[in-house]
Amino acid sequence: MLNGVRILDVGGWGVGPIACCLMGCLGADVIRFEPPKLDGLYYVGTLQGGAGTAYVSAHFNERNIIIDLKKDEDRKLGLRIAETADVIVENHPSGTMEKLGFDYETVKKVNPRIIYCASSGYGTTGPLAHSPSNDPLMQLAAGFASITGAPGSMGEMFRYVALVDYTTSLNICQAVLLALMARETTGKGQKIEMSQFEATLSLQSTRIAEYFATGENPVPMGSANPNIVPSQAFKTYDNKYINISVHREEYWLKLCKALNLTEIENDPRFATNADRVANRDALISILEEKIASEPARWWIILFRRCGVPCGTYNTIDDIYNDPHIRENKMIVKLNTPWGPTLYTDFPLKFSNPPVPIKIKPIVKPDKNRHEILAEISKSVKKK
Amino acid sequence: MFPLKDIKVLELAEEIAGPHCGMQLSDSGADVIKVEPLIGDWSRHLGTRVKGESALFMALNRGKRSIAVNQEDPKGRGIILKLAREADVIIESYGPGKADELGVGYDLVAKLNPGVVYCSISPFGTKGPYSKLPASELEIQGMAGFQWFLGEMGEPPVRLGPDQAGVDTGIWSFIGIISALYSRNKTGVGQNIQSSMLLNMIAMMVYVITAHFNPDSPGGFHFSGPFDHAETGYRTKDRAILFGMPLIPGKQELAWESFCRQVGLGDLLEDPYFKEKGMRMVGIGRDAQEFKPVIEPALENKTSEEIRKIVEGLGGYFAMFKTYEDVFSEPQIKAVKMVEEIDHPAAGKIKVTGIPWKLLDTPAQIKSAPPLLGQHTDEILRDIGYSNKDIANLRESKIIN
Numbered sequence: 001m002l003n004g005v006r007i008l009d010v011g012g013w014g015v016g017p018i019a020c021c022l023m024g025c026l027g028a029d030v031i032r033f034e035p036p037k038l039d040g041l042y043y044v045g046t047l048q049g050g051a052g053t054a055y056v057s058a059h060f061n062e063r064n065i066i067i068d069l070k071k072d073e074d075r076k077l078g079l080r081i082a083e084t085a086d087v088i089v090e091n092h093p094s095g096t097m098e099k100l101g102f103d104y105e106t107v108k109k110v111n112p113r114i115i116y117c118a119s120s121g122y123g124t125t126g127p128l129a130h131s132p133s134n135d136p137l138m139q140l141a142a143g144f145a146s147i148t149g150a151p152g153s154m155g156e157m158f159r160y161v162a163l164v165d166y167t168t169s170l171n172i173c174q175a176v177l178l179a180l181m182a183r184e185t186t187g188k189g190q191k192i193e194m195s196q197f198e199a200t201l202s203l204q205s206t207r208i209a210e211y212f213a214t215g216e217n218p219v220p221m222g223s224a225n226p227n228i229v230p231s232q233a234f235k236t237y238d239n240k241y242i243n244i245s246v247h248r249e250e251y252w253l254k255l256c257k258a259l260n261l262t263e264i265e266n267d268p269r270f271a272t273n274a275d276r277v278a279n280r281d282a283l284i285s286i287l288e289e290k291i292a293s294e295p296a297r298w299w300i301i302l303f304r305r306c307g308v309p310c311g312t313y314n315t316i317d318d319i320y321n322d323p324h325i326r327e328n329k330m331i332v333k334l335n336t337p338w339g340p341t342l343y344t345d346f347p348l349k350f351s352n353p354p355v356p357i358k359i360k361p362i363v364k365p366d367k368n369r370h371e372i373l374a375e376i377s378k379s380v381k382k383k
Numbered sequence: 384m385f386p387l388k389d390i391k392v393l394e395l396a397e398e399i400a401g402p403h404c405g406m407q408l409s410d411s412g413a414d415v416i417k418v419e420p421l422i423g424d425w426s427r428h429l430g431t432r433v434k435g436e437s438a439l440f441m442a443l444n445r446g447k448r449s450i451a452v453n454q455e456d457p458k459g460r461g462i463i464l465k466l467a468r469e470a471d472v473i474i475e476s477y478g479p480g481k482a483d484e485l486g487v488g489y490d491l492v493a494k495l496n497p498g499v500v501y502c503s504i505s506p507f508g509t510k511g512p513y514s515k516l517p518a519s520e521l522e523i524q525g526m527a528g529f530q531w532f533l534g535e536m537g538e539p540p541v542r543l544g545p546d547q548a549g550v551d552t553g554i555w556s557f558i559g560i561i562s563a564l565y566s567r568n569k570t571g572v573g574q575n576i577q578s579s580m581l582l583n584m585i586a587m588m589v590y591v592i593t594a595h596f597n598p599d600s601p602g603g604f605h606f607s608g609p610f611d612h613a614e615t616g617y618r619t620k621d622r623a624i625l626f627g628m629p630l631i632p633g634k635q636e637l638a639w640e641s642f643c644r645q646v647g648l649g650d651l652l653e654d655p656y657f658k659e660k661g662m663r664m665v666g667i668g669r670d671a672q673e674f675k676p677v678i679e680p681a682l683e684n685k686t687s688e689e690i691r692k693i694v695e696g697l698g699g700y701f702a703m704f705k706t707y708e709d710v711f712s713e714p715q716i717k718a719v720k721m722v723e724e725i726d727h728p729a730a731g732k733i734k735v736t737g738i739p740w741k742l743l744d745t746p747a748q749i750k751s752a753p754p755l756l757g758q759h760t761d762e763i764l765r766d767i768g769y770s771n772k773d774i775a776n777l778r779e780s781k782i783i784n
Contacts, residue, residue: 136614314531343593
């Protein structure tokens with residue numbers, strides 16, 4: 001897909017690197033500039049073989065060269081590599097790259113076709129422009145945590161899955177791909193500015209719409225949905241929980257039939273989704289009582305048989321052992337310099353070429369120095 | 384210049400992921416035609432209304448043109464197929480096998496239009512035992528393990544408030560589509576992309592899946608996350624908050640003592656364990672839980688603003704669980720242009736969430752208001768060669784609105 005596109009990952013932690021790695025999965029040649037003391041992610045969170053597991057998981061499909069942009073000699077080498085690149089992605093606090101002399105204006109002088117994506121916490125202007133940001137704090141700052149949580153709570157933070165970070169990475173991919181498309185026509189590169197703040201707001205657009213419409217803050221509802229009833233977790237006979245959603249009208253009759261509850265099927269209080277939202281409590285208590293009468297396994301078998309949207313409440317082990325995840329080979333075991341580990345594979349499936357995209361594990365810091373230097377000197381000779 | 388100028392998109396999609404993808408393609412300059420059933424898109428019938436218009440629909444469909452067609456009718460299908468022949472991109476989320484039944488599946492369309500980039504969005508993809516099963520946002524969140532990292536062990540599960548699986552699947556699909564268009568510029572051929580909500584969400588679990596394979600110890604937040612308590616911060620009178628003492632030795636002790644006195648916990652400082660450990664045990668993570676039952680009641684009769692003044696006065700850090708009202712009264716919202724106003728033909732002036740990236744030379748732009756049902760039926764049909772008489776006949780036989 002992106003064969004022939006060279007991307008430099010000069011970012012830190014997860015946001016910039018994951019974006020580059022994903023484009024690496026799509027065929028781009030990704031070169032990571034590793035700081036000599038290694039990225040901060042190497043030292044935090046859970047460790048494996050002494051390395052941060054998040055660091056191990058955030059650098060797939062990349063080649064690695066140690067470059068200290070604070071040293072002039074290394075900065076010059078960096079610029080020589082940048083001459084051969086199509087894209088640079090960085091996610092340091094606003095102003096960092098200018099201080100290092102590796103900002104868009106500097107790189108553009110040696111490579112006018114460069115697409116330079118700068119991703120910050122809160123953007124480049126405004127009172128919060130220089131505020132630090134990370135996944136948990138952004139969940140609080142962008143309202144994300146205030147609409148999540150048990151009913152009656154004042155919000156809850158999503159613990160360490162870093163989906164706000166990852167969504168920002170996906171936004172970077174979108175923007176870089178658009179700039180590559182534009183360059184096909186204009187022949188020119190450009191600068192992209194974006195931020196975790198903007199990504200986290202955009203992610204919530206469906207919920208923000210309710211706020212714009214009513215002026216009222218949405219509140220945490222546990223597993224329930226303000227607009228769809230039923231769509232929530234129910235406790236089963238074996239004290240487990242299963243999720244059921246009637247998010248389209250066709251599923252309502254299927255649910256009533258599966259539960260053998262003809263009395264609610266014909267009850268005008270529950271006839272349409274709007275009726276069910278209006279009579280939420282009455283319906284949910286009927287469903288709760290019924291679903292508490294059999295174990296989770298039975299309901300899953302029955303609802304799948306009847307075409308009712310339902311799902312289990314999975315742990316990491318459940319995910320790893322799930323037959324659907326297995327058949328799609330979504331979790332792959334790969335060897336890394338810090339021992340074998342599990343990666344999640346690239347999730348989209350393309351028909352052309354039909355070969356599955358292969359994820360390649362992290363390499364040792366500086367592993368590709370010699371080959372990268374050789375390629376650079378060759379490309380200089382060509383000129 | 385828009386990056387996707389001259390790209391024609393046909394949206395055969397409902398729910399959240401497909402429409403979100405189509406909307407972002409429109410913001411990037413593509414001409415997006417949304418095909419709706421005669422009763423209107425799924426989201427037109429859900430949630431809060433503004434002068435009769437669904438807020439959810441308007442959040443997902445700006446910048447598109449709408450054609451309302453009865454696809455159960457062969458003539459209706461003929462219209463869709465004509466549009467499909469001319470499209471550069473098709474977004475389809477009808478569910479497994481349904482597009483083939485309706486005669487607009489990839490294999491058929493690709494025969495007539497080999498350059499088409501056809502993205503099929505579904506809960507589970509086409510391969511594997513769940514491929515034919517239905518699911519919504521909630522089920523995907525549960526199956527991808529989100530609820531393991533939310534709520535309390537043994538208590539009812541909690542979902543993420545935002546429609547994360549839906550919106551992010553829209554974004555993944557967008558990435559697949561643009562990659563395929565970029566590749567088509569070189570090869571001239573299109574392709575089918577399968578975008579599955581569950582697989583997309585599993586991919587995004589990489590940090591915690593890696594952490595759970597072979598960690599050195601049970602420590603570290605990526606491993607311990609599922610076994611920790613709900614991270615609800617500390618309740619105050621008005622908002623939940625997170626805070627911590629400055630991390631500088633010496634300063635930390637003094638700040639902690641002063642903080643305890645100012646919030647009325649001075650007596651507890653006589654307990655050496657609390658005095659020594661407490662300062663490191665406010666904030667997030669498992670350790671923070673130990674003293675939470677003691678500290679929280681002291682904060683509950685103060686406002687978040689009062690606590691902020693105390694903590695920041697001591698050089699500590701403070702963060703608040705901001706509500707939407709807090710967020711949208713921030714001046715930063717203006718600086719990043721994340722609220723845009725649109726004039727809607729029925730709902731009047733409406734606000735929508737802005738565009739999350741800024742390409743400085745080829746910026747994205749909201750092209751037009753979310754369409755009324757079938758607002759562009761006639762002009763779209765005329766564009767593909769239907770005469771006014773054909774259109775009147777189609778309308779009379781209830782094939783279009």
